Amino acid sequence: MYFIKHRFLRFLVEHLGFRSLVLETDWTIGIHLDEYLCTGRGDPQALLAATWGPLQTNEILDAIRWMRFYNLQHPTDTIRVVGGYFGAGHTQAYDAVADYVRCTMPERLDELETYFSVLRPTVGIDEHIEWYSSQRDKQLFIDHAQLAYQLVADLPTQAGHALALQHARFIVGFYEYQGLVSLDLDLDQRIAKSVIWWHEHTGDKVVYWGGIAHTANGSLLATGHSAGSYLRGHFGSGYASIGLTFHHGSGADPIPFPSSEFAEAVLGEVGLDTYLLDLHAGQPDSVQDWLNAPTKTRVIGPYYDPEKDSLFHMYGSLANWFDIIIHTQEITPARPLA
Structure with a gap:
């Protein structure tokens, strides 16, 4: 099935003008995969090895390497990749937010770091999730993440603001979801919002690579609507x-x-x-x-x-x-x- 998805991805890129791929992986891993597609820097195999099991395959690696090859052949018309999950326990998301604050309003950097001092992981993502799951007062972490997000939202809108705000949004999403308190915004709705944001941010036609229970249009899951149903609601026949x-x-x-x-x-x-x-x-x-x-x-x-x-x-x-x-x-x- 991975082979079929790869072939269809190639068709959509080469014949129908699709230019972005959303994978069901962590937002920050997606950033590094995207850097590899754009610059060749990084090791896509190591990056995929750090994601969840279904993406740890040579078929996915072949697709990523094909996308890199396509970009080399079409340097003015490149393909992008993005992670749709909000497992922003990786420090790169925090660093990107801090860099934007440092460049636009450095006098608020200490305030941001006060919030991040509670949130920023000091161990690997799996260990961080386990540690966070053991904390009794998860609302404290969620509050700090939301305050950091609001700080970024209030900053001057300069180049890079939308991306910094998305980093901050994923940090909030991580603590809300892992804290099991945000029942009004389930996993599939969050993925759909990521796809919608990326489309609006880039203007690209987007391929969402996921399982049919998530991509189909309908209420198929115990948690409620699929991502596909939210995407159909937003894009209609698009x-x-x-x-x-x-x-x-x-x-x-x-x-x-x-x-x-x-x-x-x-x-x-x-x-x-x-x-x-x-x-x-x-x-x-x-x-x-x-x-x-x-x-x-x-x-x-x-x-x-x-x-x-x-x-x-x-x-x-x-x-x-x-x-x-x-x-x-x-x-x-x-x-x-x-």
Whole structure:
């Protein structure tokens, strides 16, 4: 499936003018990946190794390296990459905010550092998350993050202000989400807001690379709406939801043929290894009825337990969820980073 995503990314870049990629990774890791795309500085393999498991694959590394190659060939028309998660426990986000304050209103730098003295990590991100989770008064940290954000928001709007404010916003997001108090703004809504902000900040057409439970248009998750539903609400038909489905194969674990109640069982009856289905194309009435009818679709991420197969699905209408389906009959495991 990673290979299909890479190929489709290349098509969108080369033929449809897309120029940014949002990955489900930390905001600050995205900054370093973007620097690699723009300058060649940094080690993309090491950066991916520091992110969460599903991105630690050679297929993702191949995509990043292809983007770098594209930029070398098109220096005036480059591709960008951004991390959509708010795990801003990495110190680079704090440093970037401090640099902006230092340049625009240095007399407020001490005030900022007072807030950051409570927030800035002194250990690795995983250790910092564990430490923060053990703190009883998480509101103290959230308050300091919000005060730092407001300080940046009140500064003169000069070059770099929007980016500094986004850094500060991600710091707030980290402490709110890890503190489990911001129930009105769930993970998917935060990702969608990141995509929207990046589009507005750059003007780029954006590819959001994520699992279908997050990219699909609908209320598919226990936490509420998917990121795709928020993006559809914001962009309307300007957001295209692409569903990647498969019939059987192997991921981290063997994945058997779907039972008859799953949409993949029907999609798998087509005698093609891989095909694209445009759900907006003209369809016979019987096909349109099937696409609109409630059905089950597999949602299998990096981990799968065949003993709990019933947990790995979502229930609803393909026509509501997706604009395009790319179906693969058999998948093979991704290649983990060495």
